[in-house]
Amino acid sequence: MTKGPGRTTADGRAGTTEGRRRSRAKRGHGGRLRDELIEAAGTLLDDAGEDGVTIRAVAQAVGVSTPSVYLHFDNRLELLHTVCLGVWDELGRRMLSISAQTTDPFTELHQRSVAYIRFGLDHPLRYRLVATGPATAATEQVADACFRFLRETVQRCADAGVLHGDVTALTRAICASLHGAVSLLILQPTSKWPDDIPQYADDAATLACQGAAALSRAHHGRYET
Amino acid sequence: MTKGPGRTTADGRAGTTEGRRRSRAKRGHGGRLRDELIEAAGTLLDDAGEDGVTIRAVAQAVGVSTPSVYLHFDNRLELLHTVCLGVWDELGRRMLSISAQTTDPFTELHQRSVAYIRFGLDHPLRYRLVATGPATAATEQVADACFRFLRETVQRCADAGVLHGDVTALTRAICASLHGAVSLLILQPTSKWPDDIPQYADDAATLACQGAAALSRAHHGRYET
């Protein structure tokens, strides 16, 4: 009865268990599968968490064989990051809409900070993946974009004379503080989150911005007049 | 000629490739292996990064069979976290020595903040594992200890009248800021770190503490007098 070595012969065949059987894409539309993979990986991420997003599971969900995924993504991580990037665009839009509604740069800084924190808390899994996972080209791209958004506002504050000193260093310190506010929460179960999330976000943003102001005063006093 | 299933027959035997052949421990000293495993996992972590610390690699490094690891650790994560906990104790010691040297509570808060950041940057891999990995009993224990250290100091500041409002919320905001200062750096290559790390740590601590002060003033104004 002991069958000796016991490999399971093969992966699940395409569409064996679930996922409607896919029709092959037309000649010029190979990218169709790519979109379906991203979407499937997204739902899988929400339903089963990061570990649930295996190449095999994603392939099966769209009704395709496992290696087909590699026709569109170099590896698992790139698929995962692509899923996340889609939602990060949303943050960029929020940032832009804020500066359209605000004139005072320091208020803008505060509001963008709040937006950053709320965004992270709205998409904990996706935030965590690109902001605390292993770095790739995609993560750097996103990180740079965020940094520039904030740096831009800090620069405006500096121009207006409300902040002083090294704009890059100041921005980095603010970024760090905001990132911490997000990541401290998302790496613990939501059950332990504070009751009033908007209040938390506002407080953390206040701490970051007012802290930056204090910091810039300290540097101002040290290096100038 | 195709042999059908192709399993690799077995793991590496104990001590096949490297690691001096271990002598079996005496009756009451089973814990000896445990210590050796922790040490081996530690070096492996430093040499090969987190992914290099596989159960098989650790077992081989001490010259023992793979499943023996499970005699002392429930799973891979617990081994990893145990490795990290050893070094986190150091932070506790630094915190205590700081309060022994300081009388002004706000200065103490600042110095403890600096200590926290510098500690994280001194042990990036170990910090990351317990502070941004999946939560376990070990991580919670460490997180709670840190939180209490800071909360204690914040409380002293509140007693001295230099901070006001909800001590727990204030501490949480500070923790978040400090954690962010550490994690923002450790998740990117050291080549991209700022040149002056002590300065960075001091700035981030200043931002956190002064930000907290500003925050507590805001709350004070809102709810009282």
Added chain:
DNA sequence: ACCGTTAACTTAACGGCGACAACCTGAGGG
């Protein structure tokens, strides 16, 4: 001196994973 008990390990195997090389197939243009 023997012997049962049990701590401290080992061998063997399971099931799953990411990744790759090599093959197949059917729609579209000539």
Added chain:
DNA sequence: CCCTCAGGTTGTCGCCGTTAAGTTAACGGT
């Protein structure tokens, strides 16, 4: 009608974490 090549598939490899079940040697008791 047949040829081509984008859009897939089959079959494996070599890892991984983890578990079940067996083996060996130190000790306590008689």
